[in-house]
Amino acid sequence: MSDNKTDTPRNSFIVLILFIGLFIISFFIIAYFVWDISPSDERLKNETEALKTTATIFGGIAVFINAYYAAKRWEAMDKSAEAANKTAKAALQNAQAAQDKQITERFAKAVEQLGNEKIETRLGAIYTLERIAKDSKDDHWTIMEVLTAFVRENAPLKDFSEKNTENTDSLIIVNTLNYQKPKEIEEKLKLQTDIQAALTVIGRRKSENELENQSLDLNNIDIRGANLIEANLQGANLIEANLQGANLIEANLQGANLNKANLQGANLNKANLQGAYLIEANLQGAYLIEANLQKANLNKANLQGTFLYKANLQGAYLNEANLQGTFLNKADLQGADLRGAENLEQQQIESAKGDRTTILPENLQPPEHWNA
Incomplete structure (x- = not known):
């Protein structure tokens, strides 16, 4: 690669020397014929015309040569730009792959933490899932399904009429008459913090990322x-x-x-x-x-x-x-x-x-x- 870069200016220098040498040789050849053929009183005039003609010819050649090398330069620049684009695209793909891997790992860890016995760990998992849903449109609906399943699993509809010795509503009425609320009833009516957090995240999701049938x-x-x-x-x-x-x-x-x-x-x-x-x-x-x-x-x-x-x-x-x-x-x-x-x-x-x-x-x- 370095040899090609060194050869390019060297080749350009050689072409320039050859061009100048050719111009000088051509000038002397034309001058010789003009001096030898033309009468003495017209030699100076003919030499001037010959010089102009030679300059015009070589000027045209120079223009073509310059255009040729300009085209070569543009071609080289295009190739460099294309190579740069390919490099940038590859870097972007690598970055996207790394990001996808990171999201997958974060998602798997958060889902695992939803089953943790510590409330603070579960809360962290819920908000991590919310962050992933915002960062990754493709994972949005999957996360909503995970969170709704979490709520269904941890806040199922309770039936107090048969399984409990007393109906919850009846206990509340009795409790009102006694001017105090038993702790067991208060706990039954209180919504868990992690369930509330999951509902909050579900309620403020980006619904525009969802399909009509979801x-x-x-x-x-x-x-x-x-x-x-x-x-x-x-x-x-x-x-x-x-x-x-x-x-x-x-x-x-x-x-x-x-x-x-x-x-x-x-x-x-x-x-x-x-x-x-x-x-x-x-x-x-x-x-x-x-x-x-x-x-x-x-x-x-x-x-x-x-x-x-x-x-x-x-x-x-x-x-x-x-x-x-x-x-x-x-x-x-x-x-x-x-x-x-x-x-x-x-x-x-x-x-x-x-x-x-x-x-x-x-x-x-x-x-x-x-x-x-």
């Missing part, structure tokens, strides 16, 4: 009292999930499946439940102030004592839903189907917003202000 599987979980403020749970499977007393303010539950879910006393203010499935869901005493329930399916849902102030129920389905004591002040019932709703009274709809598209039970009449 949905979070969080069915049959017990996450009472969970903090899911502004959580993105769009299209999530929350069938029969226990979300009693959960904080879901401004959460995105659009199209989510909450059939038979327990949302008793949950805070769903300003939550987006558009098109959500809430068939047989327990929303007793839940807060749905300014919530979007447009076209939601609430058939057979328990809405007893639910607060639906300024909620959007346009086009919602409420067949056989229990609306006893439901607070419907300024709720938008345009297009809602309430003909099969149970325990709905005239005074409840008087303060609601509706129109001719609202379908009421036969025993109720549209308020006068609906026709205004």
Whole structure:
């Protein structure tokens, strides 16, 4: 390689010497013929013309030679640039391979640490997985599946009716009368820190990295009292999930499946439940102030004592839903189907917003202000 670099300037120098020598020889040959053939009075003029002609010819040759070497230089530069690009591409591939290897190792270690008995180790694993999901788009959904599986495995739906000597709700009532809460009940109702952390990471994930057919599987979980403020749970499977007393303010539950879910006393203010499935869901005493329930399916849902102030129920389905004591002040019932709703009274709809598209039970009449 070094020999080729040394030969290039040497060859150029040799060509230059040959060119100058050829020019001098040619000049003297032409001058000789001009001196010998031309009359004495025209020799000087002819010599000048001959010199110009020679200079023009060799100038043209010089231009061609320069163009040739310029092309050679450009060719060499192109080859150098191509070689540099190949080197850079290889370096990038090596760096990517090293990064992929590092991500794989971090992922495997984090998944292993999820089963560690120490809470701080599990928390570290959860946040490590979140970091990997952000760094690697290809691993995003796999990590979401790992985290949802972690929640399902560690917060399964509990059945206190048969396995325990006393029902948890009954114990709470007795405990209220005694003005104290037994430690065992407090522990049962308290959501584990690592479960909450996993739910937080799931709720703030980059959903744009997911395919349309991918949905979070969080069915049959017990996450009472969970903090899911502004959580993105769009299209999530929350069938029969226990979300009693959960904080879901401004959460995105659009199209989510909450059939038979327990949302008793949950805070769903300003939550987006558009098109959500809430068939047989327990929303007793839940807060749905300014919530979007447009076209939601609430058939057979328990809405007893639910607060639906300024909620959007346009086009919602409420067949056989229990609306006893439901607070419907300024709720938008345009297009809602309430003909099969149970325990709905005239005074409840008087303060609601509706129109001719609202379908009421036969025993109720549209308020006068609906026709205004």
